[in-house]
Each structure stands twice: as structure tokens, then as C-alpha cells.
Amino acid sequence: MTTExxxxxxxxxxxxxxxxxxxxxxxxxxxxxxxxALTPTGVTGRIDMRPELIGHYTHNRLHGGxxxxxLDAMAGLAVMAALGARHMDEEPLxxxxxxxxxxxxxxxxxxxxxxxxQHFLLTAEVMxxxxxxxxxxxxxxxxxxxxxxxxSAAYIVS
Amino acid sequence: MTTExxxxxxxxxxxxxxxxxxxxxxxxxxxxxxxxALTPTGVTGRIDMRPELIGHYTHNRLHGGxxxxxLDAMAGLAVMAALGARHMDEEPLxxxxxxxxxxxxxxxxxxxxxxxxQHFLLTAEVMxxxxxxxxxxxxxxxxxxxxxxxxSAAYIVS
Amino acid sequence: MTTExxxxxxxxxxxxxxxxxxxxxxxxxxxxxxxxALTPTGVTGRIDMRPELIGHYTHNRLHGGxxxxxLDAMAGLAVMAALGARHMDEEPLxxxxxxxxxxxxxxxxxxxxxxxxQHFLLTAEVMxxxxxxxxxxxxxxxxxxxxxxxxSAAYIVS
Amino acid sequence: MTTExxxxxxxxxxxxxxxxxxxxxxxxxxxxxxxxALTPTGVTGRIDMRPELIGHYTHNRLHGGxxxxxLDAMAGLAVMAALGARHMDEEPLxxxxxxxxxxxxxxxxxxxxxxxxQHFLLTAEVMxxxxxxxxxxxxxxxxxxxxxxxxSAAYIVS
Numbered sequence: 001m002t003t004e005x006x007x008x009x010x011x012x013x014x015x016x017x018x019x020x021x022x023x024x025x026x027x028x029x030x031x032x033x034x035x036x037a038l039t040p041t042g043v044t045g046r047i048d049m050r051p052e053l054i055g056h057y058t059h060n061r062l063h064g065g066x067x068x069x070x071l072d073a074m075a076g077l078a079v080m081a082a083l084g085a086r087h088m089d090e091e092p093l094x095x096x097x098x099x100x101x102x103x104x105x106x107x108x109x110x111x112x113x114x115x116x117x118q119h120f121l122l123t124a125e126v127m128x129x130x131x132x133x134x135x136x137x138x139x140x141x142x143x144x145x146x147x148x149x150x151x152s153a154a155y156i157v158s
Numbered sequence: 159m160t161t162e163x164x165x166x167x168x169x170x171x172x173x174x175x176x177x178x179x180x181x182x183x184x185x186x187x188x189x190x191x192x193x194x195a196l197t198p199t200g201v202t203g204r205i206d207m208r209p210e211l212i213g214h215y216t217h218n219r220l221h222g223g224x225x226x227x228x229l230d231a232m233a234g235l236a237v238m239a240a241l242g243a244r245h246m247d248e249e250p251l252x253x254x255x256x257x258x259x260x261x262x263x264x265x266x267x268x269x270x271x272x273x274x275x276q277h278f279l280l281t282a283e284v285m286x287x288x289x290x291x292x293x294x295x296x297x298x299x300x301x302x303x304x305x306x307x308x309x310s311a312a313y314i315v316s
Numbered sequence: 317m318t319t320e321x322x323x324x325x326x327x328x329x330x331x332x333x334x335x336x337x338x339x340x341x342x343x344x345x346x347x348x349x350x351x352x353a354l355t356p357t358g359v360t361g362r363i364d365m366r367p368e369l370i371g372h373y374t375h376n377r378l379h380g381g382x383x384x385x386x387l388d389a390m391a392g393l394a395v396m397a398a399l400g401a402r403h404m405d406e407e408p409l410x411x412x413x414x415x416x417x418x419x420x421x422x423x424x425x426x427x428x429x430x431x432x433x434q435h436f437l438l439t440a441e442v443m444x445x446x447x448x449x450x451x452x453x454x455x456x457x458x459x460x461x462x463x464x465x466x467x468s469a470a471y472i473v474s
Numbered sequence: 475m476t477t478e479x480x481x482x483x484x485x486x487x488x489x490x491x492x493x494x495x496x497x498x499x500x501x502x503x504x505x506x507x508x509x510x511a512l513t514p515t516g517v518t519g520r521i522d523m524r525p526e527l528i529g530h531y532t533h534n535r536l537h538g539g540x541x542x543x544x545l546d547a548m549a550g551l552a553v554m555a556a557l558g559a560r561h562m563d564e565e566p567l568x569x570x571x572x573x574x575x576x577x578x579x580x581x582x583x584x585x586x587x588x589x590x591x592q593h594f595l596l597t598a599e600v601m602x603x604x605x606x607x608x609x610x611x612x613x614x615x616x617x618x619x620x621x622x623x624x625x626s627a628a629y630i631v632s
Contacts (some may be wrong), residue, residue: 025221
């Protein structure tokens, strides 16, 4: 996915969410994590390969921690988008405040194939958004679409 | 734990392992991950808080991804130490090559409490080292010893 | 899915696998787990609700342990089918012996919605079949197709 | 552990909890799961080997699903004991009603060694009891104390 898609969200919400996610959550910036698509049921992001992200120096392989960190961030973003869609009655800024209340309960990552490539695409889909807990599934793909890692995570929402 | 402990490993093995882990695995350097202790059954590491590692800007809270990335790295190191102890008959350099063959199969992290503090201590303990798979449990603690996160991971060894 | 599908596998392999899975693995029989479909990339099974499987007596809800046990069993079966397809050169009986060497490394189950219904459908899909480790994703659905639980698991194969 | 320990809980609470856990949660009865100890921070249980629990017929090995099911049940019991201790001001019966509101969010089990033996001991320890979510770690041991499996789980409490 190369074009950006932001469903029915207002420009203010999108701009605010991108600013928080890509800039103010400093470690996401270290990861170079960018939002490509944002919809009530799922989100897509991208990471470009950079030397700082290497885990396996002999193969220029992405560090597994970059994958777990980025999948966790994307899953949180997916929950945020789902919450944003559920509360369209609230002002964009008010909805953005919900991000601060989001907390990861736990995370699982399965490493299927070595993460080698120029860039990587990440997707996260909310399997269930409850009043207190959200469950999300994530995928981490290579620049040719190969599935490199999958993830599952639970979030506390309020 | 503040003093370094390196069991019976030779200086060459320790020096080589620290060089690989703290310097050549570039993303570990981004995390600022340092080895404090290394024994056949477990390892201890430390991360000092830095602005780049922030996940929650309003609370200067550590990014969950730093925790998952660092726990994965520490668990891999624990497996490496266990393998190193099992193959003391090999030359240090030969044993270090095993690091390149290590692969994370999957990882789980439970986030118990907000990671806020000046520094953090990480421990990883090998629960079982098989001929093909190793299972590890990890803990992430605050500068006062509070348990902030726990983890479990499986590694392919050969 | 209600009709049975068994891809290109020989009758002897199918009959043998069903006998092992549904009868000789005694606890699968306790669960009432039946194989509906078996292909190299995935499998489908079914469980009919019975009083012995109740976890929550006030709601006649299926015990979470029935879900984790059945998803683990189905994931192992999916790996077995993938191995069976990879070794079609071997005699059916020879391929069936591989079942005995299969071992679960670890399992994760996410409980999304209460499991209430007359029967349940389970699917397992092999995400990657390596020479030593296989990774599988599973789904547990209600009699109307609602997604009730999801799972991820890793298996040692040899 | 062979003697029963029930901390400061009233006989009514213990009797009621054992009746719910060992009898009314029917699938726990199928597992033959018995409570040995119950304290605010952790619980211990026991399962005696029976033919119905076999997963691997050639080795009379316990089915992995018995382990995941029993560890999930024990973890829920540990949360129940922690909740019971937090609400000693409530009547025993009132506290027991909290059991019905408990829900497993997700579960991880690591299978370390084959589960073969006459009986098995299970322990579950609450790592954190929040107002909405509880995190638990579990262990599954053989009749000689060997660690056979470990688990981690999250529960919704209210």
C-alpha cells in the first residue's frame, strides 16, 4: 500500500494523530514509523530500513525488537482509530486525548522469516473493541509483500 | 545489581560477547542496553532513561517497544550464555559464532506497571535449553526494583 | 463448513490420521473434536456442545480450556497435514509416524467473545513450515460464524 | 505440596470456592483439578493422571490441552483469591459472585518438558491485580517437582 487512506476522519484528527504518533511518541520517530492508512477497523504503517535498526550485523537484518516495538505501536494506533470512530460525536482534540489513556496489557510476536529489505509494511486489525479491553492482530511484511512476522496484543481502553 | 558478574567465562568470550551485544547489534546500542551479569543460567542488563526512549510524552514513560526489544535481546543473550557454557570445549570465537545462528521463534511481554525511572534492570533466565529450542523467562524492573514487565520467549538454537 | 475436504491425501492417510486424532489421542475424544477438512495449508474441525465442556455454569459457556486445548490440537493437526503434503513420497503410515515427533513449543489464545452455542468450528493455518519449527494461527468460531477466539502457536517438527 | 493451606479465608468462602471450582465448573471436574492451597498471592492445585487425559498414546503423555486448560483455571482461581482478599469486607457469598464476572483476556503456555507422571502440581501467582485487569504467572510441575510447563495470562476483573 503506497497511497494514504484515512476513512471518514476529519483532517484535524488525522493531523493530530500523525503528530502524536510520528513525532511526539519519540521512540516511534527512532523507529521511523509512518502512518500510511487509518480506518476504524485497521491501520497500515511503513518503516524504511536504516543502519540504526540492524539487529544482525552480518545479514543487515532488522532487529527483532524493531518489529515488536513497531507492531505494538501499530496495534495501539489501530485501537485509537477504532475508538476515534466510536466517538465521532466528540471533538477531534477530545478524541486524541484518549490516546494517553491507552495501555498495552500484553503482546505476542511470532518471527516467521528474516526481516531483510529496503522498507517494511505493517498492518494492525482490531479483532474486538470492548468497553475496557481491545484485542488486535498485527502483520509485518517485507517490501515484496512477504509475511515476515505476525503479532497479537491486548489493550486496556477507557 | 550493580557489580558485574561473568561466571567462569574467559575474558575473550566476555569481551567478544559484550562487543557484539552492545556495539555490533546496532539497535541494542540505540536502546543503550548494557550487560551487567552473564552466567550459564541467566543474565542481567541495564538501560538508562533517555529522551529517545520515551513512548508516553506526558509522563516521560518508556516506550513499550523499548521493553519488548530489550527483553528479546536479553533473552537471546541468556541463551547465548547457556550455549557458551555448554560448549566450553570450543574456542571463545567459535562459541561466539553461535550467536549468529540464534533466532527468536516468538516473544510475549506482559506490561504490569508504567516504566518510569532513571534506569531499568533487565534479567533473563533460561528455563530449558534443548538441542533445537530454548525457552526463556524475562523480567524488567525499575530503579527501585519494582517489577514493571515480564516476558517469555522461545529461540531456535543450532 | 459442513462438508469434508481432504485435498490430495490418500484414503489410508486420511483414515489413519482421523483414527489417531479423534480416537487414540484420548483427550481429543473427551473434547469431542472432529476433523472436517484437511489440506496442506490448513485444517478445519468441529466441537459439539456437551455439558462436560461447560466452564461457566450460569451461562452454559464453554470452558476456556476447551478452546485452548482444541486450538492446540487443531494447530498440531495443521502442521501434520503440511508435513504430510511435503512428504508425499513416503508411505502414508510412515508419514503418520511423524505425528508422534510433533511437539508444541508454546501457545497463545486470545478470548474475544463468550463461547456459547450448539457447536463450534475451528480452523488452523500454517503460517510457516520450517525444517525444525512450524508457526500456526488458529480461529475458534461459533455456530453462526462469529469469531470467538484466536490463537498462535509454535511447534517443533523433525 | 500435600497439605492444604487456605490463609485467612473463612470456611464458607473456601467451601464455596472449592464447590464452584471443583464441581460446578464441570470441565475442571473432567480435568480432575483439585485445590490444594489458596492464598491472596497465589494458589496451588493438583491433577492425578488418568487415561482420559492422555495426548500422546505411545508415551502416556498428558495432552497439552490439559495443561493449558488447567493453568488457565488455576490462574483464574488465583485472581479470585486475590479479589477475595481485597474484599474481605464483603460477605463470602458476595465475594464468590465475583467469580462469574472474571474473564480470561489471553493466555500463553510454554511447554518445556513432556508431562509424564502419576500426578502433577500446578501453581499460579498474581503478578498484578488492577481495578480492571489482573496479570498472572503459572507453573506446571511433575510429581518429582520438575518444571514441565510455564504460563502467563491476563484477566478482566470487575
